Amino acid sequence: MLAVFDSGLGGLTALRELRRIVPEADIVYFGDTGRVPYGSRSRDTIIRFSRQDMRFLSSVTGGAPDAVLVACGTVSSTALDELRKETHSPLIGVVEDAAKAAAAATRNGVVAVLGTSATVTSGAFGHAIKAVDPKIRVIQQACPLFVPLVENGFVDADDEITKAAVKRYLDPVAAVGPDTVILGCTHFPIIADAIRDALPRGVRLINSGAEAAKSAAAYAKKESGRVKYYVSDAPGSFGDVARIFLGTQIDGDVEVVDIDKY
Numbered sequence: 738m739l740a741v742f743d744s745g746l747g748g749l750t751a752l753r754e755l756r757r758i759v760p761e762a763d764i765v766y767f768g769d770t771g772r773v774p775y776g777s778r779s780r781d782t783i784i785r786f787s788r789q790d791m792r793f794l795s796s797v798t799g800g801a802p803d804a805v806l807v808a809c810g811t812v813s814s815t816a817l818d819e820l821r822k823e824t825h826s827p828l829i830g831v832v833e834d835a836a837k838a839a840a841a842a843t844r845n846g847v848v849a850v851l852g853t854s855a856t857v858t859s860g861a862f863g864h865a866i867k868a869v870d871p872k873i874r875v876i877q878q879a880c881p882l883f884v885p886l887v888e889n890g891f892v893d894a895d896d897e898i899t900k901a902a903v904k905r906y907l908d909p910v911a912a913v914g915p916d917t918v919i920l921g922c923t924h925f926p927i928i929a930d931a932i933r934d935a936l937p938r939g940v941r942l943i944n945s946g947a948e949a950a951k952s953a954a955a956y957a958k959k960e961s962g963r964v965k966y967y968v969s970d971a972p973g974s975f976g977d978v979a980r981i982f983l984g985t986q987i988d989g990d991v992e993v994v995d996i997d998k999y
Contacts, residue, residue: 776853
């Protein structure tokens with residue numbers, strides 16, 4: 738069984754790709770919807786939340802999942818090293834694979850990274866890109882409003898609120914002229930059209946969650962193809978919003994977890 742977790746619903750974009758690649762895999766998804774977003778939190782808080790998330794996933798997968806896709810740019814860039822010290826399951830974050838994909842894609846040697854404040858502060862994507870090719874120029878832009886916009890359904894490329902936020906963050910990026918942009922948070926692909934509209938034509942967007950899903954798929958086993966969904970707050974409109982992320986109706990119940998017990 739594979740496990741996927743995120744601070745909220747953004748990780749569903751990675752889950753969507755994972756299910757496309759290995760539809761026969763059993764998967765547990767946990768979205769910490771009661772404490773989203775993680776990106777504005779301190780490093781210590783992010784690590785504490787992530788440890789609780791991992792303990793919960795361990796409890797519902799029989800002690801250790803076959804692999805965990807950490808479908809959160811903030812956790813991947815801030816807490817992954819700490820988590821790897823404490824678990825025997827392979828942990829796949831969203832940084833390294835996206836960095837490799839961006840380094841391979843760029844033609845002008847300029848790559849931009851869009852992420853949460855914590856992700857940008859960590860510099861993880863920049864370090865990973867430079868490890869592949871130190872000549873690449875990396876621009877990093879924090880986009881703290883993107884996660885709450887997506888979590889609250891402001892995802893239409895023509896929505897005036899979304900357009901204003903995207904323009905605010907992307908104008909300085911576009912001025913530098915990257916030909917490749919990493920969506921360093923798994924929420925961001927949901928507003929990819931709005932992001933693309935704010936960039937020069939032809940800029941390639943790298944979906945960090947989708948790139949990580951390719952690596953996580955290597956650990957999948959042929960099972961029943963069942964997905965179980967957990968959240969840390971009342972599901973409310975989870976099904977409606979999840980449909981936006983998954984591109985289809987969720988195929989199962991959503992269970993609420995008291996994450997503070999872990």
